[in-house]
Amino acid sequence: MNLADILAQAGGIESMAKELGVPPGVAQQGAEALLPAILGGFKKQAQGGGGIEGLGALLGQLGGGRLLDSVLGSQPTPIEPGNEVLGQIFGAKDVSRSVADHAAGQTGISAGLLKQMLPILAMMVAGYMAKQGGQGQQGGSGGLGDLIGGALGGGGSSGGLGGMLGGVLGGAGASGGGLGGLGKMLDMDGDGNPLDDIIGMAGKLRG
Structure with a gap:
């Protein structure tokens, strides 16, 4: 099961569709x-900002699990927190535009609609990671590694935020090559910078 399916089961995709x-x-x-680019942005943030612990602290500062609750709630989703998340993981608005343009080319969905989806998805992912990270290092069912290990290339059931991002960040449980399954899938030119590839074949990720 991939992360999009998990968010759909939680009701997030339906909420975004209605919104x-x-x-x-x-x-x-x-x-x-869009999710591979968002996950790639979190990967880049963790690599340059204190690893898993630093990313966990950032998620808390951005709103933690409340971000997901805001999307799932009955009230209209506040977009500003999502834009703050995007600002942290992408660093510049032109990166969001490039991500949306790239996804539009893949799907045929208008770039304008995809740009509207980005902050809502960013809130869902950040909120979901914060909630799962708060579970600690649980094993077995309920552990984050069990939920999305396949999507991220991590094979363990360590649970918690580390279990979720281990494969993407090249940490414990990652498959060979240091990037894990998701990183290998995204790193189209083999330079170790998957997000750079996603946001545009010619552009460089700022900041």
Whole structure:
């Protein structure tokens, strides 16, 4: 099960579809195209900002699990917290535009709609990671490694935030090559910078 499926099961994709007035299938397709870039942004943030512990602290500063609750709630989703998350993981608005343009080319969904999806998805991912990270290093069912280890290339059931990002960050449980399954899938030119590839074949990630 990939992260888009997990967010759909939690009700996040349906909430986003209602928010934007699009069919759930379109929201799901957009999420699947955008989530690798969002996860890549969190990967880059963790690599340059204190690792898993630093990322966990950042998630708390941005709103923690409340970010996901805001999307799932009955009230309209406040977009500003999502834009703050994007600002942290992408560093510049033109990166968000490049991510949306790239996903538009993959899906046929308009870049404008995808740009509207980005902050909502960023809130869902950040909130979900914060909630799972708060579980600590649980094993077995409920551990984050069990939930999305396949999507991220981590094979363990360590749970917690470390279990989620271990494969992406090249930490414990990652498959060979240091990037894990997701990193290998995203790193199209083999330079070790998957997000650089996602946001545009020619552009460089700022900051």
